[in-house]
Every structure is written in structure tokens, then in C-alpha cells.
Amino acid sequence: MMRSFLMAVALAAASTAQAQGTIKFAILGPMAFVQGENHWAGAEMARDEINKAGGIAVGGKKMQVELIRADTNEVQSVPDATNATERVISRDKADFLIGGFRSEAVLAMQEIAMDSKKIFLGAGAADARLGENVEKNYDRYKYWFRVTPTKSPDLFRSLVAILGSIGDQMRQALKKEQPAVAIVAEKTAWTEPIMKALQATLPKMKMEVVGTWQPSAVATDVTAELSAIERAGADIVFTVISGPVGISLGRQMGERNMKAVAFGINVEAQKDEFWAATAGKGNFVSTLDTYSEVEITPKTVPFVRAFKERYKKAPTYTAATYDAIMMLKAAIEQAGTTDADKLVPVLEKMEHVGTAAVASWDKRHDLIWAVGKTAGIGVQWQDGKKVPFWPPEVKGMQPFKMPAR
Amino acid sequence: MYWLRRGWAELKNEVFVLPSRTAVLAWALALLVLPYVYGDPYVLRIVTLTCLFAIFAASWDLLAGYTGQVNFGHALFFGAGAYASALVSLNFGVTPWVTVWIGALVATAFGVVVGYLCQRLRGSYLSLATLAFPLIALGLLFAFPDFSGGELGVSGLRRLATTVTANYYVAVLAMLAVVFGLWLIADSKFGLVLHAIRDDEVAARASGINTPRYKLAVFAVSAFAAGLAGALFAHYIRVAGPSTLETALSFQVVIWGIFGGAATIYGPVAAVFILYPLTEWLANFRAIGELRLLIFAVIVLLVLLFMPRGLSPWVRDRIETACPRCKQRNRAWRSACRLCGAPLENRGRSAISEKLKSP
Numbered sequence: 001m002m003r004s005f006l007m008a009v010a011l012a013a014a015s016t017a018q019a020q021g022t023i024k025f026a027i028l029g030p031m032a033f034v035q036g037e038n039h040w041a042g043a044e045m046a047r048d049e050i051n052k053a054g055g056i057a058v059g060g061k062k063m064q065v066e067l068i069r070a071d072t073n074e075v076q077s078v079p080d081a082t083n084a085t086e087r088v089i090s091r092d093k094a095d096f097l098i099g100g101f102r103s104e105a106v107l108a109m110q111e112i113a114m115d116s117k118k119i120f121l122g123a124g125a126a127d128a129r130l131g132e133n134v135e136k137n138y139d140r141y142k143y144w145f146r147v148t149p150t151k152s153p154d155l156f157r158s159l160v161a162i163l164g165s166i167g168d169q170m171r172q173a174l175k176k177e178q179p180a181v182a183i184v185a186e187k188t189a190w191t192e193p194i195m196k197a198l199q200a201t202l203p204k205m206k207m208e209v210v211g212t213w214q215p216s217a218v219a220t221d222v223t224a225e226l227s228a229i230e231r232a233g234a235d236i237v238f239t240v241i242s243g244p245v246g247i248s249l250g251r252q253m254g255e256r257n258m259k260a261v262a263f264g265i266n267v268e269a270q271k272d273e274f275w276a277a278t279a280g281k282g283n284f285v286s287t288l289d290t291y292s293e294v295e296i297t298p299k300t301v302p303f304v305r306a307f308k309e310r311y312k313k314a315p316t317y318t319a320a321t322y323d324a325i326m327m328l329k330a331a332i333e334q335a336g337t338t339d340a341d342k343l344v345p346v347l348e349k350m351e352h353v354g355t356a357a358v359a360s361w362d363k364r365h366d367l368i369w370a371v372g373k374t375a376g377i378g379v380q381w382q383d384g385k386k387v388p389f390w391p392p393e394v395k396g397m398q399p400f401k402m403p404a405r
Numbered sequence: 406m407y408w409l410r411r412g413w414a415e416l417k418n419e420v421f422v423l424p425s426r427t428a429v430l431a432w433a434l435a436l437l438v439l440p441y442v443y444g445d446p447y448v449l450r451i452v453t454l455t456c457l458f459a460i461f462a463a464s465w466d467l468l469a470g471y472t473g474q475v476n477f478g479h480a481l482f483f484g485a486g487a488y489a490s491a492l493v494s495l496n497f498g499v500t501p502w503v504t505v506w507i508g509a510l511v512a513t514a515f516g517v518v519v520g521y522l523c524q525r526l527r528g529s530y531l532s533l534a535t536l537a538f539p540l541i542a543l544g545l546l547f548a549f550p551d552f553s554g555g556e557l558g559v560s561g562l563r564r565l566a567t568t569v570t571a572n573y574y575v576a577v578l579a580m581l582a583v584v585f586g587l588w589l590i591a592d593s594k595f596g597l598v599l600h601a602i603r604d605d606e607v608a609a610r611a612s613g614i615n616t617p618r619y620k621l622a623v624f625a626v627s628a629f630a631a632g633l634a635g636a637l638f639a640h641y642i643r644v645a646g647p648s649t650l651e652t653a654l655s656f657q658v659v660i661w662g663i664f665g666g667a668a669t670i671y672g673p674v675a676a677v678f679i680l681y682p683l684t685e686w687l688a689n690f691r692a693i694g695e696l697r698l699l700i701f702a703v704i705v706l707l708v709l710l711f712m713p714r715g716l717s718p719w720v721r722d723r724i725e726t727a728c729p730r731c732k733q734r735n736r737a738w739r740s741a742c743r744l745c746g747a748p749l750e751n752r753g754r755s756a757i758s759e760k761l762k763s764p
Contacts, residue, residue, distance in 0.1 A: 071688060076698075078648040079454055079638075083447075083685055090446040104646040107560040111643045127557055136561075190556055192547070 022066035023056055023338055025325055026094035028084060028109065031071035034271075035101045035124055035318045041311050042123075042319030043067050043098065045303070046326055056329050059336040065325065068092045074105035081105035085112045094118070095338050098147075098324045103127035110144055119143045119340045119347075121324040124317075126152040131364030142344050145365045147327070148290065148320035148356055149376070154369040156197055158288055159264060160205070161371060162378040162390045163238065166263055166286075167207055169400060170235050178208045182234035182260070184225065184241065184249065186217040191240045194265075198238065210234050217243030226252055229260065239264035239287070247277045250381075254281025261402050262286065263378070272313050275384050284403055286380035290317035290356050292388040294377065294396030301396070303355035314386075323354030422743055423734055424724045429671065432678075436577050440570045449573045455681045456580035457638045462661040462673035463584045464630035469659075470667035471591050472623045473603030474523075477536040479631060479658050481519065484542060484650035486512040486632025491559040491645035492552075501565050505636035512632020513625045520624030524617050527606070539650045546647060558646025565640050572641060579637060580674075583630050588670045590626065599623055603668075664705050666715025675717050680705075 027043045029036030047065040055062040070088045074081035081102070088094040089112065097113050100106035101124035110130060113120035120143055122130060128151040133141040149155060163181075170179040181202055185191035195212060202209050210232035213225040222245065229237060237260050239249065246268035253262060266287040268274055274282055291314060293304050303322065307315045331346040332338055351360040358373040367374045371391050378390030382401055389400040420426045436456075440449060461483055469475045490508030494501050515538075523534050546553040553559070566572045590596055601609040602616050610616050639645035648654070658673075665676030680701065687697035712719035725734045726749055728742035735743050742749060 073688075073698075076653065078644070078646060079642065080685075080688070082642050083451060083454070084688065086447045086450045087689070103557050104644060104648060107557065107646075108642045108644045129557065129560060133561065188556075192550070192555075 021055075021061075022064045023058070023332070024066045024068055024092065024094045024096070025328070026068040026070050026088035026092065026097045026099075027321060028070045028072050028081075028088065028097060028099035029124065029318065030073060030075045030101055031069065032073070033075055033101075034316060036071065036099075038316045038319040039099045039101075039123060039321050040067075040069060041307065042315065042322035043325060045307060045310070045319075046322040046324075046329075050325070050329060057333050058338060065329075068094050070099075072100070072105065072109070074100070074102045074109075078102075078105045078108055082108045082112055085109040089113070089116045089118055096121070096328055098123055098321050099318075100124050101318065103130070106130060110141070114140050114143055117143060117340055119145070119328070119343060121327070122146045123148050123321050123324055126150070126155055128152055128366070131362075131366040134365045135363060142365070143340055145347055145361060146367055147324045147354075147359065148317050148367075150369055150374055151366045152193075154367070154375070155265075155288070156194060157369055158375045159194075160201060161375065162288065163207075163236070163263060164205055165378075165390055165392070166236060166261070166400060167205060169402070173402060174235065174405075176235070178206055179235040180208045180210045180233050181236045181238050182210050182229040182232060183212040183238045184222075184229070184262075184264075185212065185214055185239075186241045186243050186245055187214040188217050188242070190242075194240050198240075207236075215245050215249075217241070217245055219245040220248050222248050222252055226256060226258065230256070230258060234260045236260060237262040237264075239266045241265060242267040244268060247274065247282075250274065250282035250285040251278040252281075253285070254278065254283055257403070259403050259405050263380075264288070269381065269386075270316060270379070272386070274386075275381060280384065282381050283383065284380060284401060286378060286389070286400070288376050289379040289386075289388075290376055291315045291319065292377055292379055292386065292396075294388045294394055296372070296377065296394060297353050297355065297358055299353065299355045317356065320354065320356040323352070323356055323359070326354060327352045327359065422736070424736060425721050425734075433581055436581070440573055444570065446569045449569050451682050451685050453573050453576040453641060454638075455677055456576040457634050457641065458658075458661070458681055459580050459674040459677040460583045460634035460637075461631050462658055462665070462677045463587050463670050464627045464634065465658045466662050466667060466670055466673045467587050467591060467599075467630070468623055468627035469662060470669065470673075471596060471599040471603060472620065473606075474520075474620060474623070475528075475532045475659075476627075476655075477532040477659065478519075478538045478540075478652075478655050479535075479627075480650050480652070480654040481535075481539040481542055482512040482515055482628040482631035483635035483638070483654065484539060484645075484647075485515045485628075486635030487639035487645040487649040488546075488553065488559065489632070490636035491562050491639045494562060494640070495559055501563050501636075501640045505565070505633060505640065508636030508639075509629050509633040512635065513629040515632075516624040516626075516628025517621060519628075520621045524620060536652070536655070539652065539655060543647055543650050546650070554646070556647055558644055558648075559639075560644045560646075562640050562643045562645065564643065565637070576637060576641070579633065583633065584670065584674055587626075587630060591668075591670050595619075595622075600668075660705055664708055664716060666717040666719075669715070669717055672715050672717035676715075679716070 027039050029039035047067050050065045055064045068088050070084040072081035072084045097118050097120040100109055100122050103125040106125040126149050167179050183198055185195050215222050215225055239262050246266040261284050263286040269285050269287040270289050291304050293301050331343050335342050335346045360368050362368050372394055377388050379386050379388050387398050389397055420430055465479045486508035489511035490504040493499055493507050494504040519538055523531050526534050565575050598614055598619055606616055661676040662673045666672030684697050684701050708716055724737050726737045727734055728747055730747035731745040733744045739749055
């Protein structure tokens with residue numbers, strides 16, 4: 001009895017000593033979903049790499065990285081997300097918060113983090129309001145930084161830039177001054193502002209909008225829409241899709257041997273499983289993406305390869321939690337402290353070469369958008385492989401292909 | 406001194422005579438002293454949200470449990486209160502102490518409209534019709550994003566109080582006041598009429614009761630309470646978003662109501678106080694945390710399988726018994742009624758529940 005008691009005391013003392021030598025990073029994400037899985041996987045990669053190298057140097061002392069996994073369940077419940085945030089701050093005594101996905105939930109999570117003056121690196125939500133808060137009330141919201149993705153207006157800039165590149169290729173190949181674009185946006189709220197912006201922007205890019213189609217996000221048949229798009233003579237099908245309709249569209253475009261090529265946002269096409277899900281018919285479908293085996297930075301290719309080796313699939317954009325931890329490591333080592341108020345100015349001045357981007361921040365603590373740095377990449381499915389094609393100046397990019405006419 | 410003596414006498418004769426009332430008093434006192442005993446911000450946050458959802462659940466019970474108007478779209482009132490309070494507070498700079506009441510009144514207006522439109526519907530038709538209203542409201546919010554904030558809602562709201570403890574007390578006091586108020590309504594003559602409408606509306610009308618007016622009134626009262634809960638919730642988490650109108654929230658309140666025991670007011674409150682912290686507690690365990698919704702569903706199914714009238718009536722039947730002569734409730738272990746002295750035969754089990762079980 002006495003021996004068990006003494007052992008318990010010794011173990012408790014040992015664990016306390018260990019806890020004193022760690023920096024705690026809370027990884028907040030919807031862990032039952034692919035976004036949360038990638039949040040966690042990216043963070044695990046960073047933790048293991050840092051700890052293997054001895055830890056983070058804080059004022060001459062090496063400290064280990066400790067991760068706290070917090071399932072926010074934010075896709076289903078905003079209160080659950082706020083509770084998880086409070087739990088990691090007040091119960092688990094996290095030093096830094098990283099993650100978030102659903103913008104409505106992240107806005108509420110941001111409030112809790114700012115109440116406690118905790119640095120919160122966003123790695124999932126695109127809404128611009130998160131950064132606007134920093135500009136409106138700097139003293140309160142200065143602890144918020146966006147790591148991935150770029151804010152939603154900048155995502156649109158990336159899409160337009162890639163579309164411009166595809167349009168130029170079309171003009172040369174088809175000898176057509178104004179390529180015809182059909183917009184296919186799933187019928188959900190988030191696509192509305194993008195559709196409006198596209199309708200205003202495309203004519204300025206010397207592209208003709210032949211129509212807008214809005215199937216359900218879960219539609220399994222888009223034959224009617226594709227027939228109409230073919231009749232309208234579209235050269236490009238601009239997709240604004242996050243749901244499974246992205247698979248239906250890719251498969252049925254292939255089945256119909258359509259000459260138009262699909263580009264835009266197609267979340268399903270970002271996944272490795274897309275080719276199998278379209279039964280091999282999703283050739284030429286292209287989308288905006290974050291990770292591929294191309295040298296966005298010198299760290300991208302080794303990270304993607306290591307990730308694939310460890311998790312047997314490619315990372316999605318939320319795996320940039322890896323970059324978030326590495327940024328904090330660099331900032332902590334530079335400042336020699338984990339004090340949030342001292343780290344904020346260091347982060348503000350930092351240009352961090354990560355795996356997903358070369359990150360630097362503006363006055364809203366949003367990523368400064370730049371092609372080849374933070375604008376993301378364009379990828380296209382070509383004969384069963386997801387091939388990166390944009391920006392062409394980045395090493396490792398391959399040509400964008402169009403169906404034979 | 407007189408009031409002290411009278412207060413003690415009331416407690417002794419009205420509260421301590423029944424274990425259920427004693428438990429409710431102990432629970433209320435525990436809530437009031439919790440920040441002094443255990444001031445962990447995380448725990449206070451969970452209890453704060455539990456209190457707000459308890460108001461919401463009790464408001465559903467008045468409408469569905471007492472009056473039989475089973476509302477599958479109760480989140481409409483919660484969301485209406487949240488959005489109305491948030492928009493007025495943000496756009497006009499009005500203090501949330503005023504706007505939460507505006508939110509509740511806007512929800513009341515929604516309640517009257519829904520009640521009016523659904524007046525001729527009964528049973529599953531009523532439930533399905535009410536299910537549509539929050540979906541329509543969501544559609545309208547998305548159609549006018551400049552006004553409503555679209556799918557992100559309205560953020561950056563002011564809190565009612567600045568400290569964790571003060572926010573906690575706002576929620577606890579609001580919950581105790583609203584739930585006690587709803588219980589008083591349910592226990593009044595008005596509540597008896599609601600019972601009559603639920604059991605046989607035709608008979609109630611034949612007895613001269615203006616049932617449409619009562620149904621409208623109960624829709625309004627229920628919506629007011631739900632709207633107040635929604636407004637308090639929005640200012641607590643500082644965001645009023647589409648999640649306050651989601652179908653999942655409407656079904657959540659039905660689960661709380663049925664799990665705790667419909668037509669009791671305290672039953673759904675007890676259900677929220679058990680289920681909400683339980684699911685949150687399960688989230689602490691990595692191995693099962695991500696399965697907590699599944700575990701939640703299994704617990705609810707088991708309770709409903711073995712306690713078809715809900716948890717709180719089941720517990721109450723085991724700790725209290727009804728006098729066969731005067732129908733007053735007594736402690737289960739008493740041998741004679743505390744009021745009329747009649748012998749209590751069914752000790753440990755309610756005579757009423759026995760009667761209900763017999764063919």
C-alpha cells in the first residue's frame with residue numbers, strides 16, 4: 001500500500017517536472033472531419049520534428065512541444081467550439097491556440113482567445129472579418145494572426161489570376177478573342193458573393209459569361225446543367241463548389257466528353273480520392289489548392305513527401321498548422337520568451353518561409369497576398385494524377401491541358 | 406423576525422416535506438454559490454450555457470408538453486431573439502440590457518405569427534409546418550446578407566457583463582426567474598386550460614374555452630422565453646449566427662424535453678443540466694470524445710426505453726407517492742398521508758404510475 005502511494009507521488013512529481021519543460025499548443029479543429037484530421041496531422045509533424053531536434057530554445061533553455069487535441073465539433077455546434085476553446089485555455093493551460101475552420105465558430109473562438117490574451121493562429125477560416133477586428137480594435141485583437149488560407153477576397157484574387165492564365169491559353173489554342181465561361185456554383189450562401197464578383201469581373205477580363213447554374217451541393221446528377229452549358233458553347237466551366245456535386249460534375253463532364261474545361265474551387269477535386277470517386281472520368285478537372293509536390297518554398301516538397309509517407313495521403317490546407325507551430329518556434333526563439341505581448345511585434349515583422357506559403361502579415365494580421373508566396377496553386381487532374389500547373393514560374397509546375405477538339 | 410419565521414415555516418411545510426422540492430432548492434442554492442466554491446472559468450462557462458439552454462428547453466415544454474403543440478421549429482424563436490437583439494445592439498449602439506428584451510419581444514411577435522398560421526393544424530401536421538419556419542428564416546437571412554451578415558451572422562456583440570462570474574450570474578438568475586415563472590404559469594388555472602387543450606381540444610371548446618386565443622397566448626409566452634434565451638446566448642458568445650436557427654437546435658430541444666419528461670417544466674431543465682455537461686465532459690476523453698454524439702444518442706435511447714415518460718417523472722415516482730384519497734404527494738417512505746392521514750399503500754412507487762400501467 002505504502003509502496004503504491006510512494007510510486008504515485010514519484011510519478012506525479014515526475015510528470016510535473018516534465019510539464020514545466022513544455023510549451024503547450026492547443027490544436028482546435030473539427031477532429032471528426034478531414035479539416036480537423038489535417039490540423040492535427042500537421043501539428044504532429046511539427047511537434048515530432050521540433051522535439052527530435054531538442055525542442056524550442058527559450059532564453060537558453062530547451063523546451064519540448066506539447067500538443068493538446070481539442071475537438072471543436074464546430075461544423076455541428078458553435079457553442080461546442082467556444083467550450084473547447086475555453087477548456088484548452090483555462091483547464092489545459094495552453095500557451096498558444098492554432099486552428100479553427102468554420103468562420104462563424106472561429107469568430108466566437110477568437111473572442112475567447114482575446115479575452116485571455118492568447119495568441120491564436122487561424123488555420124482554416126477565410127472570412128475577412130477576423131482580420132478586420134484587428135484593425136478596428138488593435139489592443140484587443142492583436143493576438144490573432146491568419147496562417148491559412150488567405151482571406152476570402154484574396155482567394156478570389158487567386159482564382160481570377162489562374163483563370164486569366166487559362167483564358168490566355170484558350171485564346172491561343174482556340175483562336176478565340178473572348179472565351180465563353182459558364183459559372184457553376186452550388187446553391188449555398190457562401191457562393192453568392194463570389195458569383196456576383198465573377199459576373200462583374202469576367203467581362204473586364206475579356207471573357208463572356210454564358211450563364212450561371214446553381215445545382216444542389218449534394219446533387220448526384222447534373223446532366224441538365226451540363227447539357228445547357230454545352231448548348232451555350234462554354235469553353236470554361238468555372239466551379240464554385242465545396243460539396244459532393246463536385247464529383248458528379250467531374251464524372252459527368254468526362255462521360256459526355258465535354259470540350260470545356262472545369263476550373264475554380266472544387267473541394268472534392270482537392271482530395272486524393274477524387275479520381276476513384278469519378279471512376280476515372282474526372283480528367284482535366286482543375287481547382288485552386290494549397291499543397292502539391294512543387295517548390296512553393298524549399299520546404300514544400302519535403303513536407304508533402306513526409307506527410308504522404310506518414311499518413312498515406314496528401315495534406316490539405318489545414319495541415320498548415322505545421323507552419324503555425326514553426327512560426328511560433330521562430331518567434332519564441334527570437335524573443336526569448338513565450339509572453340504573448342512580446343511575441344506579437346516579432347510575428348508582425350516576421351517573414352516566415354513555411355511549407356504552404358512565404359508568410360508575412362499586413363496591419364490586419366492577414367497574410368499579404370502574392371503570387372508564388374501566399375496565393376496558392378492551381379492543380380489539374382491528368383490521367384489519374386493531380387498535377388500542379390499554376391503559378392508557372394514555380395519550379396515543378398507542369399502544363400495545363402485541355403481536352404482534344 | 407415575523408418574515409423569517411414565516412419563511413422558515415413555508416420552507417418546512419412546503420419544501421422540505423417533499424424530496425423533489427428539497428432537491429430543487431438544493432440545486433438552486435448550489436448554482437448560486439458555485440462561483441465561490443469552484444470558480445473555474447471553463448466550468449462556469451458550461452453552466453452558463455446550460456442555464457441558457459435550460460430556459461430554451463422549458464419554453465418548449467410549455468408549448469409542446471403542456472399544450473400539445475409539438476413544435477419542431479422552436480429554434481425560430483431562439484434565433485429571432487438572438488438576431489433581433491444583436492442587430493439592434495450593434496446598429497443603434499443600444500445596451501444589451503435593453504436589447505435582450507427587444508429580442509424577446511421580436512420572438513414573441515414571431516410566436517404570434519406562427520401560432521396564428523398554425524392554428525388549424527394538429528399533431529404531426531403542426532410539427533411539420535413549424536419545422537419549415539426556421540428554414541424560411543434562414544433563407545431570408547441568406548437572401549439579405551448585408552442586413553443579416555449572411556452565413557457568418559452578426560459578430561462583435563457587447564456582453565451583458567464584463568467578468569466570467571457576472572455573466573454566470575446573469576444566466577443563472579435569468580434561468581431561475583424564467584423557469585420559475587413558466588412553472589407558475591403551468592401550475593395556474595391557465596396551465597389547467599392548456600392541459601385540457603392538449604388532452605381534448607374539442608371538449609375544451611365545448612366547455613366554453615376560447616382555445617385559439619389560449620394557443621396564441623401560449624405560443625407568445627413560449628416564444629418570449631425562447632427569444633430571451635437566444636438574446637442572452639448571442640450576447641454571451643458575442644455572435645448571432647445561422648447556427649441559432651439550425652434544425653439541429655430545434656431537434657435538440659425536443660430531445661431535452663422528451664428525455665427529461667414532457668409537461669413538467671422542471672424535466673427538460675433537468676435534462677439540459679444532465680445531458681449538456683455530460684456531452685461536454687465526454688469531450689475531455691480523447692478516446693471517446695469524438696464519439697460523444699453517438700454516446701449521447703445511446704443514453705437518450707436507453708432512458709426512453711426504460712423510462713418512457715422521461716427521467717424526472719420516473720425518479721419522482723420512486724421518491725414520492727401520491728395519496729389515494731387527497732392526491733397530494735408524499736415522501737415514498739411515509740406510511741400515512743401528510744395532509745389527510747390516509748394510509749399510503751404503494752410505498753416506493755406512485756399509485757398514479759401503477760394505475761397508468763394497469764390495463
